[in-house]
Amino acid sequence: MIRRETMARTIAAWLVRQTSKALPAHRSEWADAMRGELEYISSDYAALQWALGAFLASCLERMRVMDAESLRLPRWLLSLEMLLCFVPLTFFAAVLVAVLVNGVMPAGTALLNLSAAAVGPIGLVVAFRMIVLGRIALGRGTIVSLGLLAAWTLVAFSSLSIGGNGPIGEWWREYVLIALLPAVGSVHLICIGAYAPRPALS
Amino acid sequence: MQKRKCSKQTVALLSVLLVQPTKWRHGYELSKETGLKSGTLYPILMRLCDRGLLESSWQESPEAGRPPRHIYRLTRTGLALAREHAQTSELAATTSGLGEAGA
Numbered sequence: 001m002i003r004r005e006t007m008a009r010t011i012a013a014w015l016v017r018q019t020s021k022a023l024p025a026h027r028s029e030w031a032d033a034m035r036g037e038l039e040y041i042s043s044d045y046a047a048l049q050w051a052l053g054a055f056l057a058s059c060l061e062r063m064r065v066m067d068a069e070s071l072r073l074p075r076w077l078l079s080l081e082m083l084l085c086f087v088p089l090t091f092f093a094a095v096l097v098a099v100l101v102n103g104v105m106p107a108g109t110a111l112l113n114l115s116a117a118a119v120g121p122i123g124l125v126v127a128f129r130m131i132v133l134g135r136i137a138l139g140r141g142t143i144v145s146l147g148l149l150a151a152w153t154l155v156a157f158s159s160l161s162i163g164g165n166g167p168i169g170e171w172w173r174e175y176v177l178i179a180l181l182p183a184v185g186s187v188h189l190i191c192i193g194a195y196a197p198r199p200a201l202s
Numbered sequence: 203m204q205k206r207k208c209s210k211q212t213v214a215l216l217s218v219l220l221v222q223p224t225k226w227r228h229g230y231e232l233s234k235e236t237g238l239k240s241g242t243l244y245p246i247l248m249r250l251c252d253r254g255l256l257e258s259s260w261q262e263s264p265e266a267g268r269p270p271r272h273i274y275r276l277t278r279t280g281l282a283l284a285r286e287h288a289q290t291s292e293l294a295a296t297t298s299g300l301g302e303a304g305a
Contacts (some may be wrong), residue, residue: 030248033258033272034240037229040271050230053240061245 008044012051019058021074027061034058075131082127085185088177089120089153116156119149119182126189138193150186154179208287211238212246216284217291219256219276223284226259226273247274255280 016038020031034054041047062073073081096117100110126146129135138146157179161171208216218235219227233243250256257277260270276284 027248029272030244032269033229034244036269036271037240039268040228040230050233050240053242054244056241057244060241061248 006044008048012038012044012047015048015051015055019054022055022058022062022077024062027058030061031058078127079131081188082124082131082185085181085188086120086123086127089117089182090124091120092178093117093120112156116153117178119146119153119186120178122146122149123182123185123189126193127185130189130192136192138190143190143194146186146190150183154183208283209246211236211242212250213287213291214238215243215246215250216276216280216287219274220281220284220288223276223281226261226275228261228271228273232274250280255283 016031016035019034020028023031034050034057038047038050038054041050059077093114096110096114099105100107100114105113123146126138126142130138157175161175161179214236215232215238218232229240229243229247232238232247233240236243238246247256247258251258251274254277256274258272258274261273262270
């Protein structure tokens, strides 16, 4: 049967292809099973629904089998997570640098804020090294620094947000973007880097 | 084997498979019959296979150019568990019916 490729069908095909990347190796047969079944679904809408479910199932299965020693996600998913975790804070850090340079804010205050925002660009650099350059193992110094910076970010922005007078509805989004997500990203990077196998010393 | 409590969705799948226990079934067919989406169905199928309650195989498509399909049916242990759940559900339905009649 010749079927015209619609947008929904193309997206569905792409999604089911991702299942084999997301599923752990011992489940590869199940990725083939879900992908194969897609060819027998005649409705494009049903095929897209099927593919979305298959993709979700594969991501959940990946998360289920994760333990402390295998916190590594597929590269594309880790990239997405790291961008989400560190880009907003990096942007905030860039704004603070501009503020400092233009003298809009007292230098002491701007530097204090900048120190709390430093984990954004640093986290991005560590993630870049890990994802793009493949240097997964992190040294003890990097782990401790990243952990301390993330903790400082969380404490500083928590005290600013919670200590402020506004109701929670006014600041929770910013708090998630510049305090919680960078902390989550840092913890994930530390876990991956700390448990990564290290090259043997020659 | 340690007996575990099955989820509502697993029981629904077992009861569909119990209708024709020797027949091999496709994933999409099971999805339509149980009303479970693929995101719920496949993790259950994986678990049932892991626990030896379900056996799977590959079926070649009669049409050229189409991929083979993964097919499933209950094992002897799976059949026993499915029957056990069916009896429990029947008993629960009967008890509930008696309760309503008595009220």
